Amino acid sequence: MSPKRATARQRPNDPTVLILTSLASGPKHGHALAADIEEFAGVRLGPGSLYGAITRMDEQGLIEALPSTDRRRPYQLTASGHATLTEAVNDMRHLAETGATRLGLQRLPAAGLAGAQ
Amino acid sequence: MSDTTPSAQRNYASYLRWYPTSWRARYGDELLAMVEDTLDGEPAPARFRASLLWGGLHQHVRQTFGNPPSAAPADRHRAGARLVLCAWALFVFAGCAFAKLTEHWQSAMPAAHQRIPADAYNALVAFAGGAAACIAAAGIVAIPALVREVRRSGWQVVPRPGQAASCAVTAFAVATTGLVAWAHGLTDHQRNSGFGAYQVAFVAWAALFAVVLVIGTAVAAHTERKLRITRRVANVEAALAVGVAFSLVAMTVAAAVWWTSMAAHAPWFLHGTRPTTAASGWSPEIAVVMGLMLAAVAAATTGVTRMRSPRHR
Numbered sequence: 001m002s003p004k005r006a007t008a009r010q011r012p013n014d015p016t017v018l019i020l021t022s023l024a025s026g027p028k029h030g031h032a033l034a035a036d037i038e039e040f041a042g043v044r045l046g047p048g049s050l051y052g053a054i055t056r057m058d059e060q061g062l063i064e065a066l067p068s069t070d071r072r073r074p075y076q077l078t079a080s081g082h083a084t085l086t087e088a089v090n091d092m093r094h095l096a097e098t099g100a101t102r103l104g105l106q107r108l109p110a111a112g113l114a115g116a117q
Numbered sequence: 118m119s120d121t122t123p124s125a126q127r128n129y130a131s132y133l134r135w136y137p138t139s140w141r142a143r144y145g146d147e148l149l150a151m152v153e154d155t156l157d158g159e160p161a162p163a164r165f166r167a168s169l170l171w172g173g174l175h176q177h178v179r180q181t182f183g184n185p186p187s188a189a190p191a192d193r194h195r196a197g198a199r200l201v202l203c204a205w206a207l208f209v210f211a212g213c214a215f216a217k218l219t220e221h222w223q224s225a226m227p228a229a230h231q232r233i234p235a236d237a238y239n240a241l242v243a244f245a246g247g248a249a250a251c252i253a254a255a256g257i258v259a260i261p262a263l264v265r266e267v268r269r270s271g272w273q274v275v276p277r278p279g280q281a282a283s284c285a286v287t288a289f290a291v292a293t294t295g296l297v298a299w300a301h302g303l304t305d306h307q308r309n310s311g312f313g314a315y316q317v318a319f320v321a322w323a324a325l326f327a328v329v330l331v332i333g334t335a336v337a338a339h340t341e342r343k344l345r346i347t348r349r350v351a352n353v354e355a356a357l358a359v360g361v362a363f364s365l366v367a368m369t370v371a372a373a374v375w376w377t378s379m380a381a382h383a384p385w386f387l388h389g390t391r392p393t394t395a396a397s398g399w400s401p402e403i404a405v406v407m408g409l410m411l412a413a414v415a416a417a418t419t420g421v422t423r424m425r426s427p428r429h430r
Contacts (some may be wrong), residue, residue, distance in 0.1 A: 030151035046165060048172020051148050057175065071150040
């Protein structure tokens with residue numbers, strides 16, 4: 001799947017976007033991922049949904065497992081995952097800015113997300 | 118990270134039984150660790166268990182029909198062919214229902230209008246035979262690979278439901294023999310909604326038939342996935358799958374032509390009323406059957422499409 005196509009299907013509550021966003025702050029294992037996602041997005045991913053997404057993203061090369069001494073295997077973003085998240089965030093930013101403009105709300109402050117790594 | 122009691126660990130581990138063995142080998146330990154951390158020794162809520170059940174079934178479907186992005190063309194062909202096999206099984210069930218619903222239709226149709234529905238019906242039967250021949254041929258070309266795999270690793274290549282499939286086929290054979298013997302002693306009227314006990318037995322037989330189809334197809338698909346077949350055999354299977362998919366489309370069109378023709382010239386047959394009785398051409402039973410046929414066509418088309426391009430889910 002090309003990053004462009006992946007982004008087109010993603011929405012803010014898509015498990016892929018949530019997991020990529022969580023891993024953007026550093027490697028995490030399954031339980032830490034679920035807890036972080038619930039904290040920043042208010043979305044409680046079930047274990048089946050979480051590991052279904054992890055399996056798919058691992059196969060797509062968006063995330064990779066790190067060596068671990070116990071069963072709690074942490075994952076981190078790959079370069080491809082970082083690019084996919086960047087594109088998704090930029091798309092969502094564009095959507096949010098369009099909505100804000102049309103509602104007459106204050107524009108979002110610019111941030112150097114695009115291309116940042 | 119909690120201290121989980123051994124008994125709780127045992128219970129939690131049982132939640133993972135829905136996942137494929139190969140998936141558990143890769144992700145099972147870390148998923149179990151996550152489950153233990155989340156539940157902290159408490160029993161799992163129903164929603165939590167449902168998530169694991171759904172996740173496990175989803176992984177089975179992905180492993181049987183999906184392809185990783187890096188899948189080789191031969192693997193794509195095989196995954197697509199397995200989906201076509203499942204589509205065919207669904208169509209077989211729909212086709213049998215169609216055959217039952219349309220029994221003796223010729224006697225209801227005026228002779229002057231028989232040609233089109235007769236041609237459509239004959240085409241449907243011919244394509245059904247062609248599709249069955251393709252499925253049989255696909256099974257035959259896979260036999261050498263099955264024999265090699267059994268010699269290499271024993272009968273474990275056939276999944277555990279294989280035993281259930283054997284039992285279901287045996288029960289189905291016995292039930293069919295009994296039902297046919299019973300039917301021979303009944304009149305046409307008794308066989309066609311005039312005798313409650315026979316109707317109940319027929320519905321039970323149809324349910325058993327569906328079970329046999331589901332288990333048999335699942336066993337065949339899982340077994341095929343484990344075989345190490347050559348690219349040439351994979352290509353043959355793909356070509357046969359395309360033939361099956363085409364047959365399903367042709368049969369669905371033929372069934373639609375037959376229905377349209379009957380609705381126009383003998384609508385009373387669709388309602389089981391006397392000839393020349395005023396009736397609409399709409400039949401809920403035929404509509405349900407056509408819906409199943411269309412679902413099978415959609416699945417077969419998806420399978421053929423996946424042969425051409427990688428799938429990711």
